[in-house]
Amino acid sequence: MSAASTILAALVCIPIGGLISFRSFRGKRFLLNMIQTLYSVPTVCVGLFVYLMISRSGPLGAMGWAFTPTAMVLGQAILITPIMIGMTVSALSGVDKTIKDTTLSLGSSQAQAIWAIIKESRFAMGAGLILGFGRAISEVGTAMILGGNIAGYTRVLTTAIALESTQGNFATALALGIILLCVALVMAVTVNIVQQRR
């Protein structure tokens, strides 16, 4: 689920980050400040916002997304969007400015040039992905409000940990925590392997 929201967020954020990074426009600095501020938006706030959108009486109520995994993916994707955009911008700005001129002078089209720059920034991009995934998989607020912690349907590791803790099953809660970290480890290792192979 967190992977789905990371992928969803990445699909939206990398192009947006690219646009922000390659274009210069008025208020760019202000926009980046806003984006960076939103890194620390509380998860419950995002949950609440999305909940208001998709609840029966909300503008998207007709979709019937409340308390479904779809809602959770959507919520988490929105939650990590600022981080992913911010990381994309800083990853791309870390690439030598002359790389774009170089690729263009070597005959690439605009699209090929942007792809080459993204490839050059793959390590920083990977870090952004891991960070986004980390925030998505470890958060409770959004998942709880949007999913409702329904067993076998919208119960995820974090909401399960919260539930087990309140019931006093600390051992189970801790074990679930360790499982969560293992998932994160697998993700980090995978991203690193993919980066090194290129």
Add this chain to the structure above:
Amino acid sequence: MSLVELVDLQQRHGSRTTLRNVSLSIEEGEILAIIGPTGSGKTTLLRLIDQLDKPASGKVLFDEREVIPRLRTQVRRKIGMVLQKPVVFDASVYDNVAYPLRVRKYDKKAIPEKVNTMLQTVGLDGYRKRNARTLSGGETQKVALARALVTDPQMLLLDEPTANLDPASLNTFEELVLRFNREKGMAIVIATHEMAQGQRLAHRIGVMMEGELIQVGQPADIFYAPSDIRVARFVGVENILRGCIASNEGGLAEIETNGHSLEAVTDHRRGEEVHLCIRPEEVTVSLQPASSSARNTFRGEVKLMALSGPVARVEIDCGLTLVALITRRSAEELGIKVGQQVHASFKATAIHVISRG
């Protein structure tokens, strides 16, 4: 036939005009050097030719067709360029050189052979698998050159290509450039602040100053008949005197300068205000008055002498200051030192006269 035609190009960076009314045609198969001090607009000009930037006004024609936005990538693919500070991709040397072929969707099977041949040509065949980021400055330059040449472009643009090469690599580099020009008829434009390099390689030289292309011509014209004293100064004319033509009889003029009288071969008429350019290597220094054909001889005192490698630069005060460039050996043989009285002489043909309008 001209391959590239620049028509009245202007460029601006912010409020600063970096290129002013540049019109120039570059012929197929020629080597053109653009020389000028740092910041004179050489890079700006190359970037416009390579379609990396759009001009503020004016147009660029490639193969007699105006380059409109739709054609920019297509034109760029016929031109190879090595940027002033080349950057290589964080990938192997092989992948770096294969990149231009891949973006042009070359036949995948043909790529390895082309890349390997090119790596051999520039002397990098042992480096195929090395990450290009781990190379030295000179090696990086070679990768950049290989990458620009691998597609057999019709035109090659080199921006200060030898700034970080040692003398041996410099020779190889220049030989390579000449070879590609000769064998493939590739037009080559080199931007350099090193005028000697322009002289060694180029068929034609263009001199840029403050965003303007001041003079374009054969190397000999640029060095011996500069059209402007800014050009003269840049190409190493150290003696520039102000004068007035006192008389001119059949092309041999008498020119008054600072109370001295000089003879020069020129068409300028009597009464014209002029600048006189005398290259320092045209001035000979002797202890006795010269008995040679030199028509202009002055006695003076050595004010300064500086050795630089195999040559000596001597400043002589003869009422007007003359700078002479002589070999170190002759300076030693004459025993020249500061304070000594010497004779400085030069021929009437050694003076290039520019009108002071």
